Amino acid sequence: MIRFILKRLLHAVPILLGVSILLFFVMHLAPGDPSYYYFNPDSSPETQARMAENLGLDQPLSVQFFRWISAFARFDFQYSLIHHRPVTGLILEALPRTLILSSAALLLMFGGGILLGVFSAARRNTLADHVVSVVSLFFYSMPTFWLALMLVLLFALLLPIMPASGMSSPNADLLPPLQRLLDRLWHLLLPALTLGLSGAAGIARYARGSLLEVAGQDYIRTARAKGLSERQVLFKHSLRNGLIPVITLFGLSLPFLFGGSVLVEWIFAWHGMGWLMVSAIGQRDYPLVIGCTFFYSLMVVLGNLVADLLYRAADPRIRRQS
């Protein structure tokens, strides 16, 4: 097990190296001088020259390249041009918020998706199944950012029961700890629901297909033949095997979760990594953009490792293979 984890972490090194090389090339291929991305254009020429020297921008490209890679290896992404603080510190502050939002969305997405999928599979080819299928496809085709705005319109503006944005109420600091936590969860609900609804549709479609595939297997026919009720067949035999492939969706849904959270964080002013990255792009804070991209790749790599571990835990056949 530990060998497997170490091996996978070793595989992550070329991936992260690839991302840093890609970013290096993007920066040097982009129009204008790279120094343009690192200084305040209003600063004096002397200051700019000094900063260029500090950052090594006066060195040959090959030297810059190795400096760049070694800075990435040390998680050193310079200072944010807007916040005047180390980029890594800013990101480490935002990272837990993104993880909270993504985990809440993940729970809603898999909980809701599996429930819907089981419901559809159990009532296959009835009117209810068709309605669920069409509605799922509708949500599956919906842009996450538009769903977010529609939910805001519905639950925060027309029926003002939920906060439209932000991570806490203005008076949150004065509340006792428990109420502060509830306040935070209350603000989390709408963004998490947006991402969850958007993702649940895909899970439901997949779970239904997977359950129906299992339904054609011999051991299901055997279970029926020995006189089990449909309900027993479904819950005891179909679900256990039919839901194993759904676990692979955990890894496959990570790109959706992280990409979607960028938009959702931006709309709900949820100050996580996505919000940080989009506002950094708007403010031309390039060191921060680069830092965010690198940390996203780190999250993808670690997320995939977790997904593999989950899959190994769920399906003994995989464990025996490796």
Add this chain to the structure above:
Amino acid sequence: MNGPFARFRQNRLALAGLALIIIMYLGALMAPLLAPYAPDESIDLINNRNSAPSGTHILGTDRYARDIFSRLLYGARISLTVGLAAVGLSLVIGTLVGLLAGQLGGWVDTVLMRLVDLLISFPRLVLLLAVAAFFHRSILLIMVLLGLTGWMTTARVIRGEILALREREFILAAGALGASPVRVAFRHLLPNCLAPLVVTATLGLGQAILVEAGLSFLGLGVPPPTASWGAMVNEGRHLLLEAPWITTFPGLAIVFAVLCFNLVGDALRDAFDPRLEGVKEG
């Protein structure tokens, strides 16, 4: 049931989707004829801002008193052609990578498939944001970036098909008759991959439209004042309660465009892949 086309024709929802796709492309093509106003034209900036849908403006106006219906029609040109160009590029790259990996095998296959695994596990939007942040925004840039980040599924599908086809008699026969590997690839393997290619392309179009809309929504798509559906949704974002039509209609346009591509793509997959038939019909 008989051939795949007969199976496809039986899916009424997919047929409706296909019809809607054709109507949308025709609408985009004939936007100058159909649109009652120019897309960037302010019609009475003083009295006509954020007007509700009415007889003169069937979908209302935005905060610059521009006709939303006209902008939707012109926006369709952006959203639908960006998707088409991006998917075209993805198909070319994906097919070449898949062919190389499937035909050459060995370490080439390992390296290419590793790359596919890596790119496919990356949030496409984050990758696009990171690159788009450094370049001047243009339609061409968005098309190329979407194409460069969308080819992985195609590569996987082509490679899988080739591995399955390689041992078949007609491919072995072509090789035995002295056809070069390149000829075998383009004359014998590729034509047999057409069905899965069409399916991935159709589903990819929906995805490309969604991602383009997301980029435009964040202000990193096609630069204003050019109308695109994602940017139009963003323009109404702070007027949600006062003028919900500004946000609602472009959003619905995106949903229906993507929905149609998904419906058609799903139906094509079911029609071409009889293994799935039993699953769908129960």
